[in-house]
Amino acid sequence: MSKAKKIRLIYGLCLSVLTVVVGVAFIIEAADIYYGGKADSTSPYTVDTVRSHLILPLILLSVWVAAAIIGYVLSVIYPSEEKLRVRTNYAASFSVLKVLIPREGEDFADTRNTLQRMSLTRRTIWGAVFALLTASGVYMAVYIFDPAHYHTDAIGNDILALVRNIIWWGVACLVGICFALIYDNVSLRKEVDIARNALKGGRHTPQTNTTAHGKAAVVVTASISVVAVGVFAALPAIATALSHYMSKGGEYSYAVTLSVALILLVVTVTATILFSRYSRDIPLSARKPIHMAIAAVVCTISVVYLMVGIFNGGARDVFIKAVNICTECIGLG
Amino acid sequence: MTAFFGKIKNWIVGHLPTKRRLIQIYTALLYNANIKGYISGDIFKGNSKYVCAPGLNCYSCPGAVAACPLGALQNAFASSGNSSAYYIFGILGIFGVMFGRTVCGFFCPVGLGQELLYKVRTPKLAKSRATRILSYLKYVILVMMVIAIPIMYSAQSIAVPAFCKYICPAGTLGGGIGLLINPVNQQGSGNLLAMLGGIFTWKFALLIVFLVASVFIYRPFCRFFCPLGAIYGFFNKFALFGIKVNEDKCTHCGLCVQHCKMDVKCVGDHECINCGECKAVCPAGAIGWKCAKLFGQENADAKVSVSTPIPCEAGTAQEGHSVFLTRDASESATDNSIRSSDIQGSPLMTSGDAVGKKRTKGFAIQLTAWILALSLLVGVALYCNVFAESSSGSIEVGSVAPDFSLRIYGTDEKNAYTLLEDRFVLSEHSGEVTVVNFWATWCGPCVEEIPGFNEIAKEFPQVNVLGVQGLADRDVARFISGRDRDGYEDRESWRDYTMIFLQDELDGNDCLTYIAFGGRSTWPMTVIVGKDGKIAFIRNGKLSESELREQVERALNA
Numbered sequence: 106m107s108k109a110k111k112i113r114l115i116y117g118l119c120l121s122v123l124t125v126v127v128g129v130a131f132i133i134e135a136a137d138i139y140y141g142g143k144a145d146s147t148s149p150y151t152v153d154t155v156r157s158h159l160i161l162p163l164i165l166l167s168v169w170v171a172a173a174i175i176g177y178v179l180s181v182i183y184p185s186e187e188k189l190r191v192r193t194n195y196a197a198s199f200s201v202l203k204v205l206i207p208r209e210g211e212d213f214a215d216t217r218n219t220l221q222r223m224s225l226t227r228r229t230i231w232g233a234v235f236a237l238l239t240a241s242g243v244y245m246a247v248y249i250f251d252p253a254h255y256h257t258d259a260i261g262n263d264i265l266a267l268v269r270n271i272i273w274w275g276v277a278c279l280v281g282i283c284f285a286l287i288y289d290n291v292s293l294r295k296e297v298d299i300a301r302n303a304l305k306g307g308r309h310t311p312q313t314n315t316t317a318h319g320k321a322a323v324v325v326t327a328s329i330s331v332v333a334v335g336v337f338a339a340l341p342a343i344a345t346a347l348s349h350y351m352s353k354g355g356e357y358s359y360a361v362t363l364s365v366a367l368i369l370l371v372v373t374v375t376a377t378i379l380f381s382r383y384s385r386d387i388p389l390s391a392r393k394p395i396h397m398a399i400a401a402v403v404c405t406i407s408v409v410y411l412m413v414g415i416f417n418g419g420a421r422d423v424f425i426k427a428v429n430i431c432t433e434c435i436g437l438g
Numbered sequence: 439m440t441a442f443f444g445k446i447k448n449w450i451v452g453h454l455p456t457k458r459r460l461i462q463i464y465t466a467l468l469y470n471a472n473i474k475g476y477i478s479g480d481i482f483k484g485n486s487k488y489v490c491a492p493g494l495n496c497y498s499c500p501g502a503v504a505a506c507p508l509g510a511l512q513n514a515f516a517s518s519g520n521s522s523a524y525y526i527f528g529i530l531g532i533f534g535v536m537f538g539r540t541v542c543g544f545f546c547p548v549g550l551g552q553e554l555l556y557k558v559r560t561p562k563l564a565k566s567r568a569t570r571i572l573s574y575l576k577y578v579i580l581v582m583m584v585i586a587i588p589i590m591y592s593a594q595s596i597a598v599p600a601f602c603k604y605i606c607p608a609g610t611l612g613g614g615i616g617l618l619i620n621p622v623n624q625q626g627s628g629n630l631l632a633m634l635g636g637i638f639t640w641k642f643a644l645l646i647v648f649l650v651a652s653v654f655i656y657r658p659f660c661r662f663f664c665p666l667g668a669i670y671g672f673f674n675k676f677a678l679f680g681i682k683v684n685e686d687k688c689t690h691c692g693l694c695v696q697h698c699k700m701d702v703k704c705v706g707d708h709e710c711i712n713c714g715e716c717k718a719v720c721p722a723g724a725i726g727w728k729c730a731k732l733f734g735q736e737n738a739d740a741k742v743s744v745s746t747p748i749p750c751e752a753g754t755a756q757e758g759h760s761v762f763l764t765r766d767a768s769e770s771a772t773d774n775s776i777r778s779s780d781i782q783g784s785p786l787m788t789s790g791d792a793v794g795k796k797r798t799k800g801f802a803i804q805l806t807a808w809i810l811a812l813s814l815l816v817g818v819a820l821y822c823n824v825f826a827e828s829s830s831g832s833i834e835v836g837s838v839a840p841d842f843s844l845r846i847y848g849t850d851e852k853n854a855y856t857l858l859e860d861r862f863v864l865s866e867h868s869g870e871v872t873v874v875n876f877w878a879t880w881c882g883p884c885v886e887e888i889p890g891f892n893e894i895a896k897e898f899p900q901v902n903v904l905g906v907q908g909l910a911d912r913d914v915a916r917f918i919s920g921r922d923r924d925g926y927e928d929r930e931s932w933r934d935y936t937m938i939f940l941q942d943e944l945d946g947n948d949c950l951t952y953i954a955f956g957g958r959s960t961w962p963m964t965v966i967v968g969k970d971g972k973i974a975f976i977r978n979g980k981l982s983e984s985e986l987r988e989q990v991e992r993a994l995n996a
Contacts, residue, residue, distance in 0.1 A: 113559070121560045121654070128650035132643045139639040150634040152624050176559035181449045182442075249586045257596050257886060257929070261636070264587075264604060275578075286567050333672075337531070341523035344515055347589055396676035400535050403673070407531025414525020419514075420488050422911045423525055426513050426880055427487035427497040427505035428947060429909065430617075430960045432979045433883040434509075434599050435498045435609040436641035437617075437633055437960075 109183035116179055120172050127165045134158040216303040220296055227292050234281045239374070241274040246367060323391045329380045330399050338406050458544060458713060465493065466547040468503075468815050470612075472822040475500030479620030479628060480958050483947060484826040486818070490526070492533045493546030494666050496606065498613030500620070503822055507533070508584065508606070508666045512599035516588035517880065517911065530669060538677025539670045542660055543711035548608050549660055555652035563655045570701040573661050573709055579605070580665035595917065595928045597882035601665060603637065610645040614638065626976070627833045627956025627963075633979025656699040660711070671708035680712040680728050681705055687724035694720055833956030835976055839872075839967040840954040841865045844906065844940040847918055855933050856915045857941055862904065864967070871974075871993045872902040872967040873986070876942070876952050880911045883980040884962040888932065890983035895937040898990055903937040908949040908961070914941065968993050 106114075138158050142149020248254065248270055255263055387395070414420055432438060455463070469491045472482040482503055491504040507530055514523040533541060542549055556562070579601065587600035602609050617623050623630045651658040660667050674680065683694075683705050694705050694716035702709045705716055705725060717725045843863045849855050864872065875891055877884035888905060895903035907914050912922070918939055920931035932939070942949040949957065955965050960978045966989055968974035974993045977985075 117559060117561050120558065124558070124560060124650055124653050128646045131646045135639050135642050139636065148632045148634050150631045150638075152631060155631065173558045180559055181445050245582075249582060250590070252590060252593065255590045255594070257591075257594050258889070260591070260596070260598055260882075260886065264600065267582075267587075282571050283568060286571070290567075337527075341514075341527055344523055344585075344589055400676045400678060403531055403676075404535045407528045407535065410524045410528030410531065412528075414528055417524070418911075419523070419525030422513070422517065422880070423490070423505050423510045424485075424488045425909050425911050425947075426510070428481065428483040428959065429878065429881075430481060430498045430613070431597070431878075431881040431883060432630070432633055432960050432962075433637065434597070434603050434881075435496065435613045436603055436606070436637055437614050437630060438603075438635055438637040438883065438979060 112179065112183055116176060120169075120176060123165075123169050123172055127162065127169045130162040130165050134162055213303055216299060219299060223292050223296050227289055230285050230288055234278075234285045237281045238278055241271075241278050243367060244274055245271050322387045323395070325379055326387055327395055329376050330395065332376065334399060334402050334406070337403060341410070459550075461544045462547070462550040462553075464811060464815065465545045466550055468818060469493070469495040469547060470499060470501030471503050471815065471819040472501045473819070474823045475502075476616070476620070479617060479622035481617075482822055482826070483959070484822060486821070490529045491545075492537065492541045494548045494606075494608045494664065495546075496602075496609040496613040498609065499616045501616070502612070503818055506608075509599060509602050509609075512584055512588050512602060513597060513880070515585055516592050516597035516599055516882070531673075534670050534673030534677065536678050537670070538674035538680050538712065539667060539708070539710060540677065540680050540712040541670055542664075542667050543713040546660075548664075549657060549711070552648075552652040552657045552659060555649065556656050558653050560653055565656075565699065565701050569661065570703070570709075573701040575662050576664055576668040579663060580668045584665045591882070593928055595879075595922060596885050597880055599882075604641065605644065605663065607641075607645045607648045607659060610638075610641045614641070622832070623958070626835070627831065627965075628958045628960075628978070629976070630960065630978055632977060657711075661701060661709070667711075674706065674708050674710060674712075678729060681710060681714060681716070682726060682728045684724045684726065687722045689722050689724070691721065694725060831953040831956040831958065833973060833976070835973050837973055839864065839965070839971055839973050840951075842943075842951045842954065844942060844951060847907075847915055847939040847941065849933070855919045862902075862938060862940055867902055868971050869969050870900065870902055871898075871969055871990065872904065873990065874904050874906060874955065874965045874967065875981075876906050876908060876949070876955070876957060876961065876963040876965075878908050878910060878961050879914060879917045881961045887962065887980050887982075888935075888937075889930075890981075890986065892932070892935045892937045893983055894986050894990060895935070897987070898994070899936075901990055901994070905937055905939045906942050906951060907939065908942050908952050909944065909947060914939075966990065966993050968996055970996075 135158075138149050138154055140149075142154070248267065254267065430437075475482055479500060481498055481500055484503070486503045487497065487505050489504050490507040490510055491502075492507070494508060495502055495504070495506055497504070497506045497509055507526065510526045511530065514526045537545070583601040583605060588598055591598040618630055618634075622628050648659050648663075655661075695702055697719040698705070698710070698716055700709050700711055706712075714725075714727070841864050843861045846858050846860045846862055847855065848858045848860065850858060873891070873894070875884075875887075877888065879885070891903055891905065895901070910917070916922075916925070918932045920927055920929045920933075922928045942951045944950070952963070955963070956976065957963055958978075962978075962980060964975075964977045964981050964986070965973060966975040974996065975989045977989075
């Protein structure tokens, strides 16, 4: 390791530690102010309290700023070599190699079976993760759209309860996804090696892509785009109707609301998957007209909304809230 | 020494701000042109706040001259049953169709702040498939905090913009801290410190986490948390301005994705902020701007030449080939590389005269654009700081309470709840303790605390407990009766409450009694007038029933 690199590394590590220390100092002092003053009902934040607690973090911040400036000077004296660290995209490599493996013939039978088995295992794991995500989404929807969880006299407690109830599902999803990613990477690396070894020295001709989704892709993508634009057009009305439906005056049924939410969730996920799959196959000649058509329709709807909002008082509502501060709404509470 | 100064000079020349950086700085200045606000400690109340800024910029920042689209969207959902949803959807749709996530790359001050912090010389956390997965968290936040929670509380007519209230760092830094550091907001009627508690402590800690993370991770808030970026991402593919890839020239080497610090799968997808940094690394010159013709830039970058080859690891991108990062036109390449001679006859190369003319036209267009932009900035700054009038009050505990005479809400002879001609006059109640609570229908905490005030009114019948309504976004009498704008019953009716509801006198957008009592645009505000007619207590922000009881008892025993 060169001298310049050593200096940069040591400096970088020291500055990283200092950055974290400065952040932790600010958080600790803020927590100290809050928990230290909770005994009585008045606010723990006073001018004198804040000033006395800010001294140490501000000193550390000044040191940090000086260190950051030193870093820039060091980068001038010891410039780093510009190098692009490019990661291997095993998924892309495998998709290229897979096409080269003949689909018939005994020479590659073992390779084909092994790769299919490994691919199936990966898909099974991702399927399980997808099921976990769907289950989490359903549970979150059930919880979030239940009006019984919203009490006007304890909003803070409601939000805490919401986080407490759904965070474990979120953690489980994250763990599942991380596991699937790690397994995916390890498996793909092995599959790429297997495919390369099988293709070395062998005569093979690349398989042509026999799927021809051109027209179907355009139809599916255009249909999903129409649905998406339709949802955009109907969103304000949906929000208003939902609010009225949930208010005491309406005959509110939680089961109906939940069913609608779940159907929307399934439709959204399905549409997203279809869109991702088919939009790749859209011919270039069809892509631009579809995009232009969507842009034109959405722009027209937006202008109409703007006009409606100006004439029915929506603009004034935005203005009223922008010139008055609801203090708790911006976190001052 | 000469060599040292030479290095400094080269560093400065090599690190001059790019056009994108200049545009980011410009928009940050434009969004916060109300310099007077930083001095007075009050927010801007001019008519420019009818308009939303495209990027994330809290409206409660003292310098903010426009509304925040995300805050307006949450308030629209929170007030479902009224009309604001159409307006804000129209604004978001227009910004989205025109710019998509170019807003994030060029017009957002929060993005600028994160990018500047990222320049600090520390080890960085590179993107990976895990960060790509994590980037979908912002959609969860969009659904939960921006849409679901405000709508669920809107059914009870309580405005809870959950993202602004519990997460948004722009609100904490620009709005919260921006207001708190001004000494005017640390005392008297403007004292905002007294209302701080758990929510502020949480948000402050979250802000620090975002700032620290920005040093190690590129744009962590934009990538993982920002719902506004999530919304604009829906429009990215078909937005009129942004980055595009010429599929005919693209060799699918993947360098653009590898170089990009955002979690993109391809250039221009929903994670792409259209910063344009991938243009420099594309060896085929396949990446360009949509609507480049407008700025006379088509084929202006047609020069595809190479500079010093930078080796990449084997097995990546194009196997066995070197790949290049180009900065400007220079010498030809070495072996195993894309040579300029290989592309000499390509359609990319144009004659020198044509390129020169296009560059002149492009320069003229850009110069005109900059002149117009700077004129706009100067105009807005003059409007906010010189021509626009501001009105805010200031009053201290111990000063004489200003007298007022306000109309009362009550039931008329036809048994309809409405604003009556009867008035409450403060001076007619001298010798009595009077609690004056300034509230508003659009203010969630205001509505939350009213039942507590009524309990105090019932417990202390000798005390006048008044709820003075300021600027409203709906029919106040109907709201007090527990009905939304369309007449649906959505909450408990306050018609039979012991406390008295009054309507403040309005002068345009100014609430006169509120200002006379030292109001500085913060809601709710509670003032207790003692028996001697002097101010005994002032509190900005929500007041708990227990604390109000304590203050009322103190005033009664004084």
